[in-house]
Amino acid sequence: MSADAAMLAVEDLHVRFGDVHAVRGVSFAVGGGESFGIVGESGSGKTTVLRAVAGLYDEWTGTIRVAGRVVGKSRDRAFRKLAQMVFQDPYGSLHPRHTVDRVLAEPLAIHGQGDAEARIEASLQAVGLGPEFRFRYPHQLSGGQRQRVAIARALILEPRVMLLDEPTSSLDVSVQAEILNLLSRLRAERGLTYILVTHNLAVVAHLCGRLVVMNQGRIVEAMTVEQLRARAPREAYTRQLLRASMGYDREAARGLETFD
Amino acid sequence: MTTAAHTPEGWREWLNAAAPRSRAQARLGQAYQSWRGFRRNPLAIVGLCIILGLLLVAALAPVLTNQSPFAQELAERLRAPDGEHWFGMDELGRDIFTRIIYGARITLMIVVLVAIIVAPVGLIVGTTAGYFGGWFDVVLMRVTDIFLAFPRLILALAFVSALGPGIENAVIAIALTAWPPYARIARAETLTIRNADFISAARMSGASSLRILFSHVIPLCLSSVIVRVTLDMAGIILIAAGLGFLGLGAQPPSPEWGAMIASGRKFLLDQWWVATLPGLAICTVSLGFNLLGDGLRDVLDPKQQ
Numbered sequence: 001m002s003a004d005a006a007m008l009a010v011e012d013l014h015v016r017f018g019d020v021h022a023v024r025g026v027s028f029a030v031g032g033g034e035s036f037g038i039v040g041e042s043g044s045g046k047t048t049v050l051r052a053v054a055g056l057y058d059e060w061t062g063t064i065r066v067a068g069r070v071v072g073k074s075r076d077r078a079f080r081k082l083a084q085m086v087f088q089d090p091y092g093s094l095h096p097r098h099t100v101d102r103v104l105a106e107p108l109a110i111h112g113q114g115d116a117e118a119r120i121e122a123s124l125q126a127v128g129l130g131p132e133f134r135f136r137y138p139h140q141l142s143g144g145q146r147q148r149v150a151i152a153r154a155l156i157l158e159p160r161v162m163l164l165d166e167p168t169s170s171l172d173v174s175v176q177a178e179i180l181n182l183l184s185r186l187r188a189e190r191g192l193t194y195i196l197v198t199h200n201l202a203v204v205a206h207l208c209g210r211l212v213v214m215n216q217g218r219i220v221e222a223m224t225v226e227q228l229r230a231r232a233p234r235e236a237y238t239r240q241l242l243r244a245s246m247g248y249d250r251e252a253a254r255g256l257e258t259f260d
Numbered sequence: 261m262t263t264a265a266h267t268p269e270g271w272r273e274w275l276n277a278a279a280p281r282s283r284a285q286a287r288l289g290q291a292y293q294s295w296r297g298f299r300r301n302p303l304a305i306v307g308l309c310i311i312l313g314l315l316l317v318a319a320l321a322p323v324l325t326n327q328s329p330f331a332q333e334l335a336e337r338l339r340a341p342d343g344e345h346w347f348g349m350d351e352l353g354r355d356i357f358t359r360i361i362y363g364a365r366i367t368l369m370i371v372v373l374v375a376i377i378v379a380p381v382g383l384i385v386g387t388t389a390g391y392f393g394g395w396f397d398v399v400l401m402r403v404t405d406i407f408l409a410f411p412r413l414i415l416a417l418a419f420v421s422a423l424g425p426g427i428e429n430a431v432i433a434i435a436l437t438a439w440p441p442y443a444r445i446a447r448a449e450t451l452t453i454r455n456a457d458f459i460s461a462a463r464m465s466g467a468s469s470l471r472i473l474f475s476h477v478i479p480l481c482l483s484s485v486i487v488r489v490t491l492d493m494a495g496i497i498l499i500a501a502g503l504g505f506l507g508l509g510a511q512p513p514s515p516e517w518g519a520m521i522a523s524g525r526k527f528l529l530d531q532w533w534v535a536t537l538p539g540l541a542i543c544t545v546s547l548g549f550n551l552l553g554d555g556l557r558d559v560l561d562p563k564q565q
Contacts, residue, residue: 056460080466093457097479099286107465132279135286
């Protein structure tokens with residue numbers, strides 16, 4: 001896909017924190033309405049890529065293009081309306097002293113959007129929460145309900161790109177499935193573009209069409225979900241990751257290699 | 261709201277509702293939960309009663325006594341406590357009970373003025389330093405360190421001598437010396453929350469730094485600062501009394517408790533009531549603030565929960 005036609009294009013992204021070179025020359029492009037996965041083990045730099053795209057870090061170099069427009073270090077309001085993020089830990093991503101109502105009203109107030117009442121109700125409904133949740137505090141919600149609120153907050157500005165940072169990994173298994181189904185449904189309904197970061201290959205297989213595998217800050221391999229399902233990776237690292245994802249295996253653990 | 265809500269049980273149910281139906285109900289419900297936590301601590305209730313008592317005494321001073329705190333009856337000077345003059349008379353024949361009651365107003369004024377200067381200054385300096393970091397943090401925190409390096413009473417003394425004696429200058433001097441610990445607390449709290457995901461989420465939704473500071477960071481620092489203010493109140497009252505005692509705070513004939521102790525010092529052995537009774541007033545009010553602060557800490561400080 002050409003970088004101009006893509007909804008999100010990242011070229012030669014480097015992120016350095018002091019001496020740590022966390023992301024080393026990552027490039028990828030995601031088309032509009034596509035769902036794109038970034039997988040890798042902890043410390044592979046996948047979340048860093050996502051946060052750099054989100055504009056939460058300043059320490060990056062390279063080119064990031066969203067909807068054909070090059071974005072800089074500081075993002076304007078147009079970018080915020082285009083791309084929103086859902087964080088990994090729903091216990092940390094909601095302000096402990098703000099009600100659901102306030103969490104959802106704030107982006108609307110910042111962007112000067114009217115009709116807050118109706119939009120808050122509609123976004124709660126879109127994520128499957130009834131009006132009785134509107135004035136609750138986060139501590140009155142379960143983990144799954146909190147993550148739904150976080151998704152509602154991301155959706156309330158009606159973005160076209162959603163950056164999902166392990167949206168299900170801190171939830172228990174039955175709730176994970178609910179959230180994944182919710183995300184699939186929302187994408188189908190709204191034609192959203194997803195960038196999903198996860199270490200869970202099953203989540204990628206469920207939600208994404210294409211994915212890249214990252215290790216040590218680099219993209220090791222790009223593949224389609226069909227290739228992933230067929231367990232036919234090209235690279236040795238991906239093979240090892242696939243084997244590790246099938247659960248603990250003494251033989252596999254003994255054979256683990258470090259790839260750099 | 262239904263009619264059932266007008267009974268006490270109805271109100272309690274409304275406050276405890278798991279699914280509040282309005283912003284006000286959600287907020288009142290939270291306040292009610294805090295109050296229930298606070299109520300479980302009997303000492304905190306004692307502290308609250310003492311502080312409410314101080315407020316009442318200050319507000320109702322002309323009702324509680326029909327005498328003037330300045331009226332002198334030189335013939336009756338140093339009269340011992342009895343049924344007519346409950347706390348006795350001082351060296352100029354003024355009724356000590358009346359003076360203590362009017363002194364409550366001065367104490368309250370000092371406490372309130374210091375609190376409304378110190379808490380906002382400390383909060384703003386600390387949270388901006390913590391949130392922005394970098395050289396901003398370095399400059400603000402070194403200034404804070406300089407203030408912290410002096411003993412408080414000595415620094416307050418220096419300020420009062422520079423500004424001139426008087427109750428207003430005493431308040432300014434105390435406020436100038438009292439804000440650094442608040443800045444420290446607020447900065448430490450800010451450092452722990454500035455990298456939280458909810459701050460990132462606020463930035464993602466386009467919130468300005470000012471908005472993040474005032475609606476996300478400060479509300480979370482507020483409870484520890486409130487606790488610290490109440491616990492510090494006792495110290496502030498003592499410093500104000502100390503300045504009054506040294507003649508640098510309230511000036512005669514003002515019925516400030518510290519100044520009253522200073523003038524009663526000369527008669528401490530023979531006419532004990534002149535210095536002891538204002539001392540007991542200071543002691544009681546300080547204790548009240550300390551107990552209240554302890555109780556508030558249990559309820560408000562998230563780290564204790």
